[in-house]
Amino acid sequence: MNGDPPAALSPQAGYLADVTQPHGYTVLSLGDSTGVGVGAESGGGYPQRLLRRLAGVHPGARLVMLAQSGATTADVLEAQLPRAKRSPADLVLLGIGINDVGLQLPEESFSFNLEQIAVGLAAVRAPVVISNIPDLALAPVAQRLDRAHYEKRIQLYNTHIEATAARHHFAHVDMFAASRRLFGTPGLFCADGFHPSAAGYDAWADAMWPTVRQIAAGAAAAATGTR
Structure with a gap:
């Protein structure tokens, strides 16, 4: 509950590990159902798939899964960020905004919440990789929606994500x-x-891997004193 330490998923055994114990390279995942892996037949979401790749750079790397299905920026700010601040971390993955768009939450609230999340993550003292919102207007379920309006709203929210990333x-x-x-x-x-689907999350991880790999490789080089 609120006073408990976050748990981490071991890439080797798939068990929940106590993050208060000595650890290797630790990844925090904040966000929504795409972090959890809703829809995948197996293999989890994009963070779990990235973690398996990270094992080649940082053997023993592990994941602290704070993302929750249905989360908005308000949920990350109120529930996930406080737990992130209590966890050791070497890398933070942040993917949020899909539910803010879907629930038609005010743009101003989204922008404010995202900025507060970014400010709070400074306390974690780890590199942050933030992904913007995919073009969900192309999703099969969006066929019954006004795709042009939906896409325009996604692009508007993405403008805030990109600006926040640049500022921080x-x-x-x-x-x-x-x-x-x-x-x-x-x-x-x-x-x-x-x-x-599982294939969709694989594609998501493919898109994120070059950025994640570069950060992780830099950390590995720094740890060994190489360039």
Whole structure:
């Protein structure tokens, strides 16, 4: 509960580890259902898939999963960020905004919450990789919506994500552009037509991996004193 330390998922055994114990390279994941992996038949969301790749750079790397299905920026600010501040971390993954868009929350609230999250993450003292919102207007479920309006709103929110990333020197991954490049690829969505499938999360991790790998490799080089 509120006083408990966060738990971390071991990439080797898939168990919950006590983050108060000595640790290796630790990744914090903040966000929504895409962090949790809703829709995937197996393998989890993009953080779990990135973690398996990170094991090649940092053996024993582990994941502290703070993301929650259905979360908005307000939920990250109120529930996830306080736990993040209590956890050791070497890298933070932040993917949020999909539910803010879907619930049509005010743009001003989204921008304010995101800025407060970014300010709070300074206390974690770890590099942050933030991804913007994919073009969900291309999702099968969006066929019954006004796609042009939905897409315009996503782009507006993404403007705030990109500006926040620039202000706080976060690494930014353009999932909006990546999703457009993948449009028409079969099998990327699960049966609900909204959440990614296992293949969709693989594609998501593919888009994020170059940025994550660069940060992780830099940390590994610093730890060994190499360049």
